[in-house]
Amino acid sequence: MDASVQPPADSAAKPFRLRWWRLTAFARDRGAVVAGVVLLAITAGAIFAPWLSPHGPYEADNLLRFAPPGTDGYLLGTDQQGRDMVARLLWGGRVSLAVGVVPTLCASAIGLFLGMLAGYARGIVDQVIMRTLDVLFAFPMVLLAIAIAGVLTPGVGTEILSITIVLIPYVGRLARTATLGVVSMPYIEAARAAGGTPLAIMLRYVLPNVFSPIIVYATTLMGLMIVVGSGLSFLGLGVQPPMADWGAMVSDGRVVLRRAPHVTVLPGALILIASLAFNFIGDGLRDALDPRAGRR
Amino acid sequence: MNDTVLDVRNLRTRFGPARGGITAVDGVSLTLRRGRTTALVGESGSGKSVTALSIMRLIEPPGRIVDGEVLLDGQDLMRADERAMERIRGARIGMVFQDPLTSLNPALTIGSQIAETILAHETIGNAEAFARGVRLLEHVGVADAAQRARDYPHHFSGGMRQRALIAAAIACRPEIIIADEPTTALDVTVQAKILRLLHDLQQEMHASLLLITHDLGVVAAMADDVLVMYAGRVVERADVDTLFHAPKHPYTRALLACIAGVEDDRHAKLEPIGGAPPDLRNPPAGCRFAPRCQWADAACRATDPALRRVGPGQDVACIRVAEALVDA
Numbered sequence A: 001m002d003a004s005v006q007p008p009a010d011s012a013a014k015p016f017r018l019r020w021w022r023l024t025a026f027a028r029d030r031g032a033v034v035a036g037v038v039l040l041a042i043t044a045g046a047i048f049a050p051w052l053s054p055h056g057p058y059e060a061d062n063l064l065r066f067a068p069p070g071t072d073g074y075l076l077g078t079d080q081q082g083r084d085m086v087a088r089l090l091w092g093g094r095v096s097l098a099v100g101v102v103p104t105l106c107a108s109a110i111g112l113f114l115g116m117l118a119g120y121a122r123g124i125v126d127q128v129i130m131r132t133l134d135v136l137f138a139f140p141m142v143l144l145a146i147a148i149a150g151v152l153t154p155g156v157g158t159e160i161l162s163i164t165i166v167l168i169p170y171v172g173r174l175a176r177t178a179t180l181g182v183v184s185m186p187y188i189e190a191a192r193a194a195g196g197t198p199l200a201i202m203l204r205y206v207l208p209n210v211f212s213p214i215i216v217y218a219t220t221l222m223g224l225m226i227v228v229g230s231g232l233s234f235l236g237l238g239v240q241p242p243m244a245d246w247g248a249m250v251s252d253g254r255v256v257l258r259r260a261p262h263v264t265v266l267p268g269a270l271i272l273i274a275s276l277a278f279n280f281i282g283d284g285l286r287d288a289l290d291p292r293a294g295r296r
Numbered sequence B: 001m002n003d004t005v006l007d008v009r010n011l012r013t014r015f016g017p018a019r020g021g022i023t024a025v026d027g028v029s030l031t032l033r034r035g036r037t038t039a040l041v042g043e044s045g046s047g048k049s050v051t052a053l054s055i056m057r058l059i060e061p062p063g064r065i066v067d068g069e070v071l072l073d074g075q076d077l078m079r080a081d082e083r084a085m086e087r088i089r090g091a092r093i094g095m096v097f098q099d100p101l102t103s104l105n106p107a108l109t110i111g112s113q114i115a116e117t118i119l120a121h122e123t124i125g126n127a128e129a130f131a132r133g134v135r136l137l138e139h140v141g142v143a144d145a146a147q148r149a150r151d152y153p154h155h156f157s158g159g160m161r162q163r164a165l166i167a168a169a170i171a172c173r174p175e176i177i178i179a180d181e182p183t184t185a186l187d188v189t190v191q192a193k194i195l196r197l198l199h200d201l202q203q204e205m206h207a208s209l210l211l212i213t214h215d216l217g218v219v220a221a222m223a224d225d226v227l228v229m230y231a232g233r234v235v236e237r238a239d240v241d242t243l244f245h246a247p248k249h250p251y252t253r254a255l256l257a258c259i260a261g262v263e264d265d266r267h268a269k270l271e272p273i274g275g276a277p278p279d280l281r282n283p284p285a286g287c288r289f290a291p292r293c294q295w296a297d298a299a300c301r302a303t304d305p306a307l308r309r310v311g312p313g314q315d316v317a318c319i320r321v322a323e324a325l326v327d328a
Helices: A020-028 A030-047 A085-121 A123-137 A141-151 A156-183 A186-193 A198-234 A246-256 A262-289 B048-055 B082-088 B110-121 B126-139 B158-169 B188-205 B216-222 B240-245 B250-257 B298-302 B321-327
Strands: B004-015 B022-033 B037-041 B063-072 B093-096 B176-180 B208-213 B225-230 B233-239 B308-311 B314-316
Touching: A020 A030, A020 A262, A030 A085, A030 A262, A085 A123, A085 A156, A085 A198, A085 A246, A085 A262, A123 A156, A141 A156, A141 A198, A156 A198, A186 A198, A186 B093, A198 A246, A198 A262, A198 B110, A246 A262, B004 B048, B004 B208, B022 B037, B022 B048, B022 B063, B022 B208, B022 B225, B022 B233, B037 B048, B037 B216, B048 B063, B048 B176, B048 B208, B093 B158, B110 B126, B110 B158, B126 B158, B158 B188, B176 B188, B188 B208, B188 B216, B208 B216, B216 B240, B225 B240, B225 B250, B233 B240, B233 B250
Parallel strands: B037 B208, B037 B225, B093 B176, B176 B208
Antiparallel strands: B004 B022, B004 B063, B225 B233, B233 B314, B308 B314
16 A cells, blocks of 8 residues: 555545445455346346347237247247246346335435434434334334335335335334444544534444444345335235236246246246345445454 | 633532432532643542543433533633534543543544544535644654554554544644543553653643543652542642642542552552442441541541641641641
8 A cells, every 4th residue: 555645535524435445355255246246137137128138028929828938039938928038027127126225225214314313312302203113113014015005006106115114113223223332432422522513423423333234234125125025016016017026927927837837936036036145245245344344 | 820721610410310319520629720730530430530521511311410610711611502512622622531442433544533523623624634634643653644544443553542532632722631541441551652642742732631540650740730539529639749748638648558669668568448439329428538537536427528728739628637647
């Protein structure tokens, strides 16, 4: 490393930086790297679906229903309406990934904010926030999502909204617990003794220290939410036909499981692979984000 | 000549409920003067740290400051609003804490943390604040400061961390530095260096240093004035020479008897103080040291002694000062 005298201008600015040795630490974790590559591939497939897919997702060939994988022109076969499985899986991945990632990110941001506020302010603020979240907590996760999705018009937006609401108490509680641990540390007292305002202490001292557990948890949740989203679709509360995510595809195919297992197994396998990949990445991040890990 | 920087009068800080709680600091008065070092000495739990935190108004519930004035250049900090306190903390009163590892934010680089203190008080750019942090690190004796400023606290040794904390504490050139057991967590060899550094900085900035310690060796080396605390009260106040050569309060004398001197006969017995500090939930009536004091009599257990002037610049809270001295 060079001993450059001029520090980078942003050294004091950002609360959280992904530093090179963190990336190295992540790169040393082979499972996480493989998972990352797999997820990148799935994501790329979803994003570039229109260019990658030889057929449209709703394009049905009624003469070729339940074609097995390997059929000429249909690499992974066709489903019960003769639609190309490759196209269905690629387009379905768009919905499934969106349902896994978007609500988790939204819920993490909101939950982190609420949890930090509750843990830092304590007292009445804490009570109001946490008791409200406890009400949401009282319902089983999936049941609550079903209830919210059932009240609103079924669709991707509803699915994302309901999963977001369901997740907020989980992230919020974790963020509050982490904040309580951080706030009791002497460096918070030291920061106050140095004249830090509550806002500055929240942003520069509390946030960076609770960020790692949240990011790890959120990554793990993404995998789980793909499953939950699939579950909602399975129940008919998520995406509506002819659009499909992987869960809806599993749901549609299960009646013909014996006759054409690939219609169910392929989307099911993708759900499994994607959620496992998110979990592996979460584990990798946990190790990599510990500032005490790596270097020296 | 008025070189008083901070005047603490009759400070009282309580923890817990009004009934059954404890009074951790019970009527402490002290004066800090420009360019001088005042040591606050006492056993664990005697209220030294709570006094410091009370001055900074950093007492968290269930604790609260129930009485007293803390005058900083005539402004009573106990009446200042929180915004005003934020402007005073770190800028006019800098504080160095006991445990240099946990007092540093593990998620920020050392340089950023020093910059953070500067940015809390001055409107300058991030890069400029960071560059000043580097200069401060250099100033407190961190070699290779430009590079070390980008390290995280866990890359620093204990002594280095304490230097970094000191750099942050003096970043805004405070008039007062409060050092709460700054060397307790450090190696003996490092202790001397840190104390030397604190002394030099205090001289250089002509600041007032409030040094909290239980180590009388540190007091002898550093302090100009000494306050001895026992069970939340100041029992003796004197300049350092008087305190070491003519201690008057029985507790002070017992404390001094506990020190092992290098030149002492190695067979000479150290004298621990018998008994334990009183339970502050239920403090003894009268003098709080009476249960452990060899000169205590019925009057001691009945009368709560106030600090009284016994000699030039020496105040003692003991009603039997005269008799006890004869016995010694």
